[in-house]
Amino acid sequence: xxxxxxxxxxxxxxxxxxxxxxxKAQDVGYDExxxxxxxxxxxxxxxxxxxxxxxxxxxxxxxTNAEVTFLGNPPQLKVSDELSGRFFxxxxxxxxxxxxxxxxxxxIGGPSVNPVRRDQxxxxxxxxxxxxxxxxxxxxxxxxxxxxxxxxxxxxxxxSVALRAKADKIILGGMGLSNDDYLFFKQVxxxxxxxxxxxxxVNTTEDPPVERLLVPDMALTAAxxxxxxxDESVLVLLTDMTLFADALSIVxxxxxxxxxxxSMPGSLYSDLARIYEKAVQFPxxxxxTIVAVTTLSGGDITHAIPDNTGYITEGQLFLRRDTDxxxxxxxxxxxxxxxxxLVIGEQTREDHPQVMNAAIRLYADAANARTKMENGFDLTDxxxxxxxxxxxxxxxxxxxxxxxxxxxxxDIGWELFGKHFSKAxxxxxxxxADKYWKE
Numbered sequence: 001x002x003x004x005x006x007x008x009x010x011x012x013x014x015x016x017x018x019x020x021x022x023x024k025a026q027d028v029g030y031d032e033x034x035x036x037x038x039x040x041x042x043x044x045x046x047x048x049x050x051x052x053x054x055x056x057x058x059x060x061x062x063x064t065n066a067e068v069t070f071l072g073n074p075p076q077l078k079v080s081d082e083l084s085g086r087f088f089x090x091x092x093x094x095x096x097x098x099x100x101x102x103x104x105x106x107x108i109g110g111p112s113v114n115p116v117r118r119d120q121x122x123x124x125x126x127x128x129x130x131x132x133x134x135x136x137x138x139x140x141x142x143x144x145x146x147x148x149x150x151x152x153x154x155x156x157x158x159x160s161v162a163l164r165a166k167a168d169k170i171i172l173g174g175m176g177l178s179n180d181d182y183l184f185f186k187q188v189x190x191x192x193x194x195x196x197x198x199x200x201x202v203n204t205t206e207d208p209p210v211e212r213l214l215v216p217d218m219a220l221t222a223a224x225x226x227x228x229x230x231d232e233s234v235l236v237l238l239t240d241m242t243l244f245a246d247a248l249s250i251v252x253x254x255x256x257x258x259x260x261x262x263s264m265p266g267s268l269y270s271d272l273a274r275i276y277e278k279a280v281q282f283p284x285x286x287x288x289t290i291v292a293v294t295t296l297s298g299g300d301i302t303h304a305i306p307d308n309t310g311y312i313t314e315g316q317l318f319l320r321r322d323t324d325x326x327x328x329x330x331x332x333x334x335x336x337x338x339x340x341x342l343v344i345g346e347q348t349r350e351d352h353p354q355v356m357n358a359a360i361r362l363y364a365d366a367a368n369a370r371t372k373m374e375n376g377f378d379l380t381d382x383x384x385x386x387x388x389x390x391x392x393x394x395x396x397x398x399x400x401x402x403x404x405x406x407x408x409x410x411d412i413g414w415e416l417f418g419k420h421f422s423k424a425x426x427x428x429x430x431x432x433a434d435k436y437w438k439e
Contacts, residue, residue: 019254031074037066057208079225085195090211108217112277124343128164131330136337141281148319168232173219175212176243227286239293262304329398355413366390
């Protein structure tokens with residue numbers, strides 16, 4: 001953490017709480033970093049000459065005569081091309097054994113892009129995951145979360161997106177990662193030979209939880225450098241935003257603030273929106289696309305975290321385990337990309353909208369057939385065929401381990417239609433069926 005040549009040092013604390021310390025100080029700014037008894041801290045409140053510092057690792061053991069050194073700046077990150085292929089902690093310090101980064105110092109946590117500098121999202125970001133690319137195509141400049149239960153392999157999905165996505169740079173912001181997950185990301189990126197386009201900021205379970213609050217801003221500051229200065233397409237992956245919100249709750253409770261729904265702080269919506277609204281498409285060609293993970297408690301999407309997230313983002317990708325095939329799939333009913341219509345059929349093959357809509361309708365028919373079966377009603381021949389189709393559709397297109405390009409994905413869809421149904425039953429436009437139908 002960089003600092004001024006002449007630092008302000010104080011040795012008298014006037015108040016100590018579970019999360020903060022207070023002292024009298026002058027010429028101190030909001031968000032300025034400090035070191036209190038060797039622990040990193042940040043200014044969160046100033047009233048006259050009374051300054052309140054949030055201690056990231058907690059205040060236990062800090063005496064009233066502890067030495068407080070103000071560093072003269074808010075959290076900062078050095079940005080340059082040297083960021084590529086590196087792993088950093090929540091303060092932007094290397095944790096991979098490599099050298100310090102040389103580059104321009106920039107403050108993190110700046111404002112989102114002015115609307116007049118934004119362009120309409122318009123470029124397809126192919127992930128290689130058919131369950132996303134077929135039904136919920138991602139667009140550059142979009143912000144969208146994965147909703148997943150905590151026992152689902154969402155970090156593996158994020159790693160797959162990082163390796164397969166057609167983007168110039170991938171920025172990973174890991175919050176509350178286990179050591180196993182941290183090593184998993186590191187090994188996967190290294191083994192795939194993709195480190196040259198990936199930058200990672202990581203807070204693990206062994207680090208203070210409050211440090212997670214710095215990770216998204218670090219990741220987005222790096223993303224802004226590559227998107228604005230280099231005109232590159234940047235994909236930011238944030239996992240897990242639920243743990244980020246939990247850190248907000250920890251700070252709020254320790255500061256004795258009145259909690260809102262589900263013990264979350266009243267500022268939760270603004271805190272989440274400040275991050276997600278950094279997604280942008282620039283007229284010059286650079287872009288920042290944000291894909292995040294929000295873990296659910298027992299699939300509860302009414303909890304304050306996913307509930308607020310849904311109001312901010314442009315859809316969601318819902319992961320669930322399909323019991324018929326024993327794999328995790330991207331649920332086509334509960335997933336939505338509100339910007340997909342900007343690219344499907346335009347930057348993908350002309351039959352994409354037809355295949356997508358027909359497959360979802362047939363999958364819905366299968367769900368109705370399953371309900372009939374569970375309630376003891378007889379199934380028609382069409383019902384039986386829809387159930388067979390749904391199983392094949394889940395296994396060959398919706399499962400998260402399916403890695404195919406867009407044209408192959410559409411060809412598989414046509415093969416499934418021809419195997420299980422007639423042209424009339426699928427209900428496609430005649431010109432499309434004549435051109436692509438596979439018997």
